[in-house]
Amino acid sequence: MVQINVRLDRTKIDHRNPGDVHYMVSIAAPEVANAERKPIDVVLIIDVSTSMDESATSRDDSRTKLALACDAAARFVQNLTAHDRVGLVTYSDTVTTLAPVAELTAERRGMLNDAIARLHTVGGTNLVVGALRGIGCMAECPANGDRVRRVILFTDGLPTVGVTSHAQVVDMIGRGNMGNTPITTIGFGAAVVANGQGGGGYDPELLTAIARMSGGNFYHAEGEDDILGAFALELGSLRSVAA
Numbered sequence: 001m002v003q004i005n006v007r008l009d010r011t012k013i014d015h016r017n018p019g020d021v022h023y024m025v026s027i028a029a030p031e032v033a034n035a036e037r038k039p040i041d042v043v044l045i046i047d048v049s050t051s052m053d054e055s056a057t058s059r060d061d062s063r064t065k066l067a068l069a070c071d072a073a074a075r076f077v078q079n080l081t082a083h084d085r086v087g088l089v090t091y092s093d094t095v096t097t098l099a100p101v102a103e104l105t106a107e108r109r110g111m112l113n114d115a116i117a118r119l120h121t122v123g124g125t126n127l128v129v130g131a132l133r134g135i136g137c138m139a140e141c142p143a144n145g146d147r148v149r150r151v152i153l154f155t156d157g158l159p160t161v162g163v164t165s166h167a168q169v170v171d172m173i174g175r176g177n178m179g180n181t182p183i184t185t186i187g188f189g190a191a192v193v194a195n196g197q198g199g200g201g202y203d204p205e206l207l208t209a210i211a212r213m214s215g216g217n218f219y220h221a222e223g224e225d226d227i228l229g230a231f232a233l234e235l236g237s238l239r240s241v242a243a
Contacts, residue, residue: 003028038148040080040238041101041141043087044073045134046119047155050092053121054156056189056223065156065188068224070116072231073154077112079235080104085147087137088112091130093123093161101141126161127153128169131183131210132176139179148238149181150216152231156188157202170209182216186230191220 009022052066077086086108087101098115102108134151143149163169177183185208190201204220211218217237219230 001030037239038146040084041086041138041143041147041149042080042084042238043089043101043134043137043151044076045089045091045130045151045153046070046073047125047127047130047157048090048092048119048121049123049125049157049160050121051125051157054189056227063224066119066121068227069154069188070119071224072227074113074116075228076231076235077104077109077116079239082106085141086112087134087141088115089130089134089137090119091126091133092121093126095126095129095133097133097137101137124161125155125157125159127155127159128163128172131173135173135177135179135181135183138181149179150234150238151181151183151214152186152234153183153207153210154186154188155202155207158192158206166203166206166209169206170213173210174213177214181214183210183214184216184218184234185211186219186221186227188221188227190222 005026005028007024007026013021046069048066052069053064055062056065056068080086082104084104085101086099086104087097088099090096090098099108099112131153134153138149138151158164159169163172173183187202187204187207191204192201204218208218210216217234219233221227221230
C-alpha cells in the first residue's frame with residue numbers, strides 16, 4: 001500500500017491569530033521486489049544532411065550538430081545492455097542501413113560505436129525514406145515476446161528531397177508503420193514557424209504529428225545539454241518499463 005504522511009510546521013494553532021500554516025506531504029511507495037525491466041528494441045535514424053555540419057550554436061568554438069548527435073547516440077548505446085537490440089540508419093538524399101536490429105553483444109557495441117564515429121554529412125534531407133527504412137528494420141526483427149520497441153528519428157531541418165509536403169510525409173510514415181511502433185522525434189537547432197514557413201530549421205508541427213500518431217515522444221533541442229537530455233529522457237522512459 002502507498003503510505004501518505006502529513007507534517008505541520010507547528011503542534012498548536014491559536015484560533016484567535018492562526019496566521020499561515022505550512023505542511024509537508026510525503027508519499028512512500030512499497031518496494032518492488034526483483035523488478036526487471038523489459039528488454040528494448042530500438043532503431044536510431046540520424047539525419048546526415050549537409051546542414052548537420054553547421055555549428056550547433058552561435059559560439060565560434062561550438063561543435064557541429066552532427067558531432068553532438070553522434071555523442072548523444074553513442075552514450076545512448078553505451079547505456080543499453082546485452083539483452084537489448086539496436087539498429088542504426090542514416091539518411092540524406094538517400095538512406096543507408098549501417099546496422100540491422102540485433103542483440104547488443106560486445107562486438108556489436110564496438111561496431112556501432114565505430115559506425116557512429118565515422119558519420120559524415122552529405123546531400124539534402126529525405127526524411128520519409130529515412131523514417132520508412134527505420135520502421136522497416138524494426139519490422140524485419142520480430143518482437144519475440146514482451147519487448148519495448150521504439151524508433152528514434154533525429155533531424156535538424158525540413159524535408160528537402162523526395163516527399164516534402166507536411167501532410168504527405170505524415171501520411172506515408174503512418175501507412176508504413178503497420179507494426180505500430182512508437183516513433184520518437186528529436187528536432188535539433190532552430191524551429192521554423194507553422195508548416196515550414198520562415199527560414200531554415202526543422203518543422204516542430206511535423207515532428208510532433210509523427211510522434212503523436214505513433215504514440216512516441218517529441219523533443220526540441222538547441223545545444224549540447226538539450227540533445228544529451230533528450231536522448232537521456234527517452235532512454236529513461238524505455239528502461240523504466242517493468243510490466
